[in-house]
Amino acid sequence: MAKVSITVNGKPQSAEVEPRTLLVEFLRYKLNLTGTHVGCDTSQCGACTVHLDGKPVKSCTMLAVQAEGRNVTTIEGVATGDQLHPVQAAFRECHGLQCGFCTPGMVMSALGIIERHKGGAIDEKTVRHELEGNICRCTGYQGIVNAVLLAAKNMGLKVA
Amino acid sequence: MYEFDYTRPSSVADAAKARGDDSSYLAGGMTLLPTLKQRLARPDKLVDLSGLAxxxxxxxxxxxxxxxxxxxxxxxxxxxxxxxxxxxxxxxxxxxxxxxxxxxxxxxxxxxxxxxxxxxxxxxxxxxxxxxxxxxxxxxxxxxxxxxxxxxxxxxxxxxxxxxxxxxxxxxxxxxxxxxxxxxxxxxxxxxxxxxxxxxxxxxxxxxxxxxxxxxxxxxxxxxxxxxxxxxxxxxxxxxxxxxxxxxxxxxxxxxxxxxxxx
Incomplete structure (x- = not known):
């Protein structure tokens, strides 16, 4: 067993884990943060996307021990109390989900996209390219892409 | 995944020393971790290189x-x-x-x-x-x-x-x-x-x-x-x-x- 200390959604968390424990298992089973989903478990679908020091990563393809001393943000850390984050609000507004299974990962990836283009411009092609790491089996993506573009606009990016 | 030990050395010399015959170096893990999850490899130890400045x-x-x-x-x-x-x-x-x-x-x-x-x-x-x-x-x-x-x-x-x-x-x-x-x-x-x-x-x-x-x-x-x-x-x-x-x-x-x- 190894002791791991990770700051999750701003709160320091420590636990004894096996080295083979995945970060997503640590989040879901040790911390009961079940908003982060496991879809494919093969680093393709992106449902497990969280932020590691502000950058989107797939938590099913990372060991908890690799996150030692780092900052992790999950979907539970995105809203402020009952106030939805502009990205979450845009997903609701644009019907960017149907069953909702991929949505936590989509939102975490969308936050990464908007962060990478902060202060600049963004277009539909860029959003589609940068959502390549997330799979949705319901929506056909149109609502998701619209949601990311609306959120980008509401967060001050120029939308081409 | 099979069980393994894990270590994150802070120098290249320590990393080389930490590795045994059946262990693997871990870089970003984008191939190694999926390989371990499928039980296609069974290293006794992962030597994580992420601590090497x-x-x-x-x-x-x-x-x-x-x-x-x-x-x-x-x-x-x-x-x-x-x-x-x-x-x-x-x-x-x-x-x-x-x-x-x-x-x-x-x-x-x-x-x-x-x-x-x-x-x-x-x-x-x-x-x-x-x-x-x-x-x-x-x-x-x-x-x-x-x-x-x-x-x-x-x-x-x-x-x-x-x-x-x-x-x-x-x-x-x-x-x-x-x-x-x-x-x-x-x-x-x-x-x-x-x-x-x-x-x-x-x-x-x-x-x-x-x-x-x-x-x-x-x-x-x-x-x-x-x-x-x-x-x-x-x-x-x-x-x-x-x-x-x-x-x-x-x-x-x-x-x-x-x-x-x-x-």
Whole structure:
């Protein structure tokens, strides 16, 4: 067993884990943060996307021990109390989900996209390219892409 | 995953010491962790290289771009130094996997793994890179030996990769639509030591297309290789593409890479 200390959604968390424990298992089973989903478990679908020091990563393809001393943000850390984050609000507004299974990962990836283009411009092609790491089996993506573009606009990016 | 021990040393010397006969080095883990999850490997210990400061960073000096082995693809893709020195390398890095993978996967891990469809090997071969390990320096062209096989000895650690800056270079790949791995990827580089064409995805490991190089040395344009056929013999056949189709794609990707280099 190894002791791991990770700051999750701003709160320091420590636990004894096996080295083979995945970060997503640590989040879901040790911390009961079940908003982060496991879809494919093969680093393709992106449902497990969280932020590691502000950058989107797939938590099913990372060991908890690799996150030692780092900052992790999950979907539970995105809203402020009952106030939805502009990205979450845009997903609701644009019907960017149907069953909702991929949505936590989509939102975490969308936050990464908007962060990478902060202060600049963004277009539909860029959003589609940068959502390549997330799979949705319901929506056909149109609502998701619209949601990311609306959120980008509401967060001050120029939308081409 | 089977059980294993885990250690994260803070120096290259300690990392080399920590590794036993049945242990593995862990870089970004984008291939190793899926391999472990499928129980296709059973190391007794993972030696995590992420604590080694010597393996990080990007620098340009004396006509050479040097990238630390633990530098992730996103950092290469977004680096102002890389975009200025070898824009084709930034383009290559920006097309690996997806954003989440690019935030974890590393150049050292990619070349040490030597996946036949990985992108970086095309650049290592075409740009005549030098692989610096904790023991020696290896010429890029001699680094890849076969399918998932390199010149690295057991326990040897890639520390950094240095790329002589070419006059111009271009990279183009035909990505697998699901994984974004290169079904075929070609880098064409006009370098101080002549025109070099590095091909990945097509064969067991990256190689130079020397007939194309000879034609491009005389005339650096897509037209120059219009009649240079790539033999299908020895190329890969799998569920994604036959050897004949890959041979055809080498020509198509090379022409697009030349256009990008001239762009």
């Amino acid at each position: 010597e393996l990080k960073g990007i620098s340009v000096a004396g006509g050479t771009l040097t990238i630390g082995a633990m530098t992730c693809h996103a950092d290469v893709a977004n680096s102002a130094d890389v975009k200025k020195a070898i824009p084709a390398l930034a383009v290559l890095a920006s097309g690996i996997g997806d954003p989440q993978v690019r935030n974890r996967g590393t150049i050292g891990g990619s070349i040490a793994n030597a996946d036949p469809s990985a992108d970086y090997p095309a650049a290592v071969v075409a740009l005549n890179a030098t692989i610096h390990t904790n023991k020696r320096q290896l010429a890029g062209e001699q680094f890849f030996k076969g399918l998932f096989e390199t010149a690295l000895e057991p326990g040897e650690i890639v520390v950094k990769v240095s790329f002589p800056i070419p006059k111009r270079a271009g990279y183009c790949k035909f990505p697998n639509p699901a994984s974004r791995y290169a079904v075929v990827g070609v880098m064409v580089a006009d370098t101080a030591s002549g025109v070099r064409v590095g091909v990945t995805g097509a064969g067991p490991c990256a190689f130079r297309a020397k007939d194309m190089e000879a034609a491009l040395a005389k005339n650096f344009s897509a037209d120059a290789i219009a009649n240079v056929a790539m033999p299908a013999k020895g190329l890969n056949t799998d569920l994604h593409a036959t050897a004949e189709y890959r041979a055809h794609l080498v020509g198509v990707m090379a022409k697009r890479a030349i256009a990008a280099a001239l762009g």
